[in-house]
Amino acid sequence: MFARLYKSNGPTRCHLQHIETSSSEGSTEVLISHAQLYVFAEKFDIRALKELVLKRLHKALLEFELQLERTREILILIRYVYENTAENSSHEEPLRALICCYIRYQMEEVLDKPDLVHLAVDLPEFLQDFFKQILTRLH
Numbered sequence: 001m002f003a004r005l006y007k008s009n010g011p012t013r014c015h016l017q018h019i020e021t022s023s024s025e026g027s028t029e030v031l032i033s034h035a036q037l038y039v040f041a042e043k044f045d046i047r048a049l050k051e052l053v054l055k056r057l058h059k060a061l062l063e064f065e066l067q068l069e070r071t072r073e074i075l076i077l078i079r080y081v082y083e084n085t086a087e088n089s090s091h092e093e094p095l096r097a098l099i100c101c102y103i104r105y106q107m108e109e110v111l112d113k114p115d116l117v118h119l120a121v122d123l124p125e126f127l128q129d130f131f132k133q134i135l136t137r138l139h
Helices: 028-043 047-063 068-084 094-105 114-122 124-138
Strands: 002-007 014-019
Touching: 028 047, 028 068, 028 094, 047 094, 068 094, 068 114, 068 124, 094 124, 114 124
Parallel strands: none
Antiparallel strands: 002 014
């Protein structure tokens, strides 16, 4: 079983739907290339491209089987996203929201990793967004 994520009624709402999958496709390059394209679209305010990239990255994350040896790939993605997108005080940044939502549902695989602790120290915005996702789920 793989946890399938999808957004509903806004960037902070994230739900689980279980589907069967045997695909182990997905790589750092694919995930990062989606994030790079999103950053490009953000820079030039190409909204349709941003939406398309979010959908494609969402799909890539669905197909990405997060296993112990692959957690580093997700941590690289988190670092790239937070170093290349701006925090927005008026609303949640959609790419950051998607990444935090994914991490929230994959907590068992990533929370005990020392690299995640280093990432949280280096990128306090990630830690703040991550806890907002958890609190949203609790309410």
